[in-house]
Amino acid sequence: MTIDPLPCVSRVCVVARNTAREALRQRLFQFIGLLGILLICGIQGLRGLNFGTSELKFIADFGFGAIAFFGSMLAIVATSQLFFSEIEHRTVLTLLARPIHRAEFVAGKFLGSLALSACFCALLTGLLMAVLWFRETALMRTTADAFDHGRAVDYVAVLGAGFAQWLKLAILTALTSFVASYARTQLFTTAAGFAILAVCHLQFMVQASAHSAAPVYLRSAVTALSVLFPNFQLFDFSESIAAGDGIAWFAIGRLTIFTAGYAIFTCSLAGIAFRRREF
Amino acid sequence: MSAVPAVVLRDVTKDFFAGVRGVRLRALDRLSLEIKPGEIFGLLGPNGSGKSTSIKIVLGFLAPTAGTAEIQGVSSARPEARASVGYLPESPDFYRFLSGRELVTFYARLSGLHGARLKTRVETAIETVDMSFAADRKVGSYSKGMLQRIGLAQAMVHDPEILILDEPTAGVDPMAAASIVKLLLLLKARGKTIVITSHLLAEMDELCDRVAILHQGRVLAQGRPAELTSRHGTSALRVGPLIESEREELDRWLLSRGHATTISETIRPRIGELFADQIAAATDEKKSR
Numbered sequence: 001m002t003i004d005p006l007p008c009v010s011r012v013c014v015v016a017r018n019t020a021r022e023a024l025r026q027r028l029f030q031f032i033g034l035l036g037i038l039l040i041c042g043i044q045g046l047r048g049l050n051f052g053t054s055e056l057k058f059i060a061d062f063g064f065g066a067i068a069f070f071g072s073m074l075a076i077v078a079t080s081q082l083f084f085s086e087i088e089h090r091t092v093l094t095l096l097a098r099p100i101h102r103a104e105f106v107a108g109k110f111l112g113s114l115a116l117s118a119c120f121c122a123l124l125t126g127l128l129m130a131v132l133w134f135r136e137t138a139l140m141r142t143t144a145d146a147f148d149h150g151r152a153v154d155y156v157a158v159l160g161a162g163f164a165q166w167l168k169l170a171i172l173t174a175l176t177s178f179v180a181s182y183a184r185t186q187l188f189t190t191a192a193g194f195a196i197l198a199v200c201h202l203q204f205m206v207q208a209s210a211h212s213a214a215p216v217y218l219r220s221a222v223t224a225l226s227v228l229f230p231n232f233q234l235f236d237f238s239e240s241i242a243a244g245d246g247i248a249w250f251a252i253g254r255l256t257i258f259t260a261g262y263a264i265f266t267c268s269l270a271g272i273a274f275r276r277r278e279f
Numbered sequence: 280m281s282a283v284p285a286v287v288l289r290d291v292t293k294d295f296f297a298g299v300r301g302v303r304l305r306a307l308d309r310l311s312l313e314i315k316p317g318e319i320f321g322l323l324g325p326n327g328s329g330k331s332t333s334i335k336i337v338l339g340f341l342a343p344t345a346g347t348a349e350i351q352g353v354s355s356a357r358p359e360a361r362a363s364v365g366y367l368p369e370s371p372d373f374y375r376f377l378s379g380r381e382l383v384t385f386y387a388r389l390s391g392l393h394g395a396r397l398k399t400r401v402e403t404a405i406e407t408v409d410m411s412f413a414a415d416r417k418v419g420s421y422s423k424g425m426l427q428r429i430g431l432a433q434a435m436v437h438d439p440e441i442l443i444l445d446e447p448t449a450g451v452d453p454m455a456a457a458s459i460v461k462l463l464l465l466l467k468a469r470g471k472t473i474v475i476t477s478h479l480l481a482e483m484d485e486l487c488d489r490v491a492i493l494h495q496g497r498v499l500a501q502g503r504p505a506e507l508t509s510r511h512g513t514s515a516l517r518v519g520p521l522i523e524s525e526r527e528e529l530d531r532w533l534l535s536r537g538h539a540t541t542i543s544e545t546i547r548p549r550i551g552e553l554f555a556d557q558i559a560a561a562t563d564e565k566k567s568r
Binding site for chain 1: 335338339340341342358359360361362364365366367368371372373374376377385386388389390391430433434443
């Protein structure tokens with residue numbers, strides 16, 4: 001039988017679809033998703049912890065916090081687990097015995113994990129919008145004076161901020177995939193993933209202090225670090241939404257292009273590292 | 280039939296480095312094999328002899344330290360070399376969250392099948408391994424024998440010219456093993472090249488056109504089973520029941536020719552044959568009730 005050679009993209013999609021399907025059927029990931037959903041649905045019960053901020057700002061802040069926290073957890077654990085389950089169960093052998101490039105396998109696993117993050121972000125952002133909408137509607141009834149100019153929350157901006165959270169998870173997934181491509185154990189990959197998350201979240205502080213008073217070599221090192229590990233604070237738009245400033249769509253566009261380039265570059269490196277791996 | 284060998288290993292050496300000090304372990308030592316199209320080729324040898332390592336080099340899972348491996352004339356390092364190969368690993372484990380049908384469909388898609396042809400091939404492969412009854416059950420609920428059979432279905436779903444099977448009958452009951460052997464003979468009749476490893480030597484004797492006996496990464500002997508065994512074997516003559524005088528006469532004749540041997544051995548069926556007969560009889564009895 002002659003078989004038409006599958007284009008590279010189709011093979012990647014077949015692996016990605018299977019990866020996403022595996023992820024969506026796993027109890028652990030369903031549980032993480034459920035926790036996120038429960039937290040967002042229960043935000044109103046935590047209003048007492050608002051530290052004096054307005055209620056809608058608190059809901060937006062808390063909601064995006066939940067998306068960031070559980071999303072990061074999901075991105076790291078799912079990427080490393082889905083990658084190593086192929087190796088531990090030796091399904092990678094039957095998969096790579098097909099005419100598939102190692103880089104296509106890595107790309108498929110990355111896209112599958114990314115699809116899971118997309119489902120998570122879409123679901124939780126949608127829920128957050130619903131919670132904000134219902135609360136805002138209730139507040140408009142009780143304190144109509146405060147809403148003279150109509151609704152205070154820009155819901156399109158909430159959607160944009162949810163998308164930015166997903167971009168952040170894409171970078172985290174790409175970096176975890178890179179570690180998984182050469183790491184020997186899932187534990188190491190997961191630990192490295194969380195370390196990367198911490199570095200990316202804190203690097204702006206190091207950058208700020210280095211640029212103020214550090215010698216030139218240290219500043220260069222910090223600049224190099226900021227290229228390797230993107231500043232995750234740039235992906236957080238919850239502050240501007242809560243302040244009613246809307247969202248800088250130009251910044252979202254720039255982040256999208258940066259994330260696409262960064263993910264392609266990191267996955268290419270992962271593909272190269274994985275090519276040398278023996279089973 | 281193509282003149283290009285189905286699989287070639289040329290002077291392949293494979294070293295592994297173990298421990299902190301990187302102690303070298305030589306798994307294959309200048310191993311050379313040439314497997315012809317359409318034959319069943321058996322790789323025999325004890326654990327650690329290099330059977331699985333040879334297969335992994337052929338499939339590109341391991342890179343040889345020295346030497347080359349080719350599939351139909353294409354270097355096995357290139358993915359396109361594997362387009363005509365179906366592979367069943369030893370003790371296979373598959374995606375437990377998929378049903379048998381979903382699993383075979385997944386591998387068919389990876390091999391480039393799509394549309395109506397994909398559907399037909401998936402159904403044919405499932406029927407060939409006699410798994411239609413459990414095709415919609417999750418793979419996680421399959422027994423070892425069922426896993427082996429669905430593994431065979433995924434290996435042959437794209438109708439490959441070469442099948443590489445690592446211990447296909449390991450851990451399955453004798454009935455399932457017999458059905459796998461029958462299936463392999465059917466595939467051979469269709470002109471497929473089959474490379475097989477097994478510890479079950481009697482089974483390999485029956486199945487293989489040629490075998491290679493490996494030990495410590497080297498080929499000890501290679502050839503047709505009959506050729507190899509004739510160098511070491513004894514002759515057997517099967518006759519009907521003999522009366523005492525006939526037996527004594529035959530004994531005398533054999534002694535006169537210098538054969539100090541006995542001919543009064545009771546021939547019993549092999550335990551595998553007995554087992555198969557008993558199970559078949561019990562199944563028939565249950566059906567007839």
